[in-house]
Amino acid sequence: MGFHRRELLSGVLALATGLFFVSEGRGQPTAPKEIRIGFQKSAVNLVILKQQGALERRFPASKVSWIEFPAGPQLLEALAVGSLEIGLTGDSPPVFAQAAGKDLRYVGAEPPKPQSSAILVKPESAIRTLADLKGRKIAFQKGSSAHYLVVRALAKAELQWSDITPIYLPPSDARAAFERGSVDAWAIWDPYYAATELDIKPRVLSNGVGLSGNNSFYLASTAFTQDHPQAVQALLDELTRADAYVQSNRKEAAQFIADFSGLSLATVHLFLSRRPPSPVKPLPPSLVADQQRVADAFQQLGLIPKRVTVAEIVWQPGAAAGARLAQQAR
Secondary structure, three states: OOHHHHHHHHHHHHHHOOOOOOOOOOOOOOOOOEEEEEEOOOOHHHHHHHHHOHHHHHOOOOEEEEEEOOOHHHHHHHHHOOOOOEEEEOOHHHHHHHHOOOOEEEEEEEOOOHHHEEEEEOOOOOOOOHHHHOOOEEEEOOOOHHHHHHHHHHHHOOOOHHHOEEEEOOHHHHHHHHHHOOOOEEEEEOOHHHHHHHHHOOEEEEEOOOOOOOOEEEEEEHHHHHHOHHHHHHHHHHHHHHHHHHHHOHHHHHHHHHHHHOOOHHHHHHHHHOOOOOOOEOOOHHHHHHHHHHHHHHHHOOOOOOOOOHHHHEOOOOHHHHHHHHHHHO
8 A cells, every 4th residue: 555545545534533434435424314203201411402403403404303202122123113313221132132133222311310210119119129129020121231230239139030920011001000909019210210209109128239230321323323324423512512502401301391391390300310411422441341241140140141242243443434435546
């Protein structure tokens, strides 16, 4: 390779890892025709962006659509079949999706939120410790972050998975079963956790501290990361800006979230109080390792059919664009 080619290659690789990515063959950034975003009520940064119209302004040439889901498994199923470009879930849904061969990529993450999920029991329940869960019915969304919280809680109590009866229910149905007394405990995340805490004052058997980081991940379709890496990076930047707004404008942010979700302001303030500053960045090695532990725990229990390697589906900013441009420079 001659000097000029090496210089060209060095330049394009540096450019590819920045915030601006050059599209193949034209030297101009290309906007996606459509950006379909999957989110949940707990997706604070996305809710702020939606309510403020920030992405519509950032991508004026793109059709931005917002689709709400009750939990991560349903969201990732939509992503896998091509109905979304990007979405936010907890730690467990991507593991189940990867094990099922779904085509997706981790593109960003927020810091851990261990206080934002909990195992709840009724105030009068005889269940006082995690060991008391033996022989009990526990409700939670299958394949969700609450699922992993239960896995970790049983491990801490030195119980086997077979020692409990899992009752797989989405959040709204699980709450109804919990209130009826059809289940003995309920594992859930905010804001469902906060709403229940205020409405019926359950007892918190344990939150995620010491058990699960309750990590939040942004996942995108592989095609979206390959075709529009500049848009992925721009989305992460906007999400971080939204978080800064939440931290500096708590009252206004809470009102945005309440107006969107229909939750009371008291509920929103409670779940925001448990949420640390949450800028969005590509996954660091420590978080990839933490997510691998989630995957391994489910595999060891036979809850997923095979071992998965999380690092294989972690997006590397600039890698795809750099590879294409390096090929052109040869």
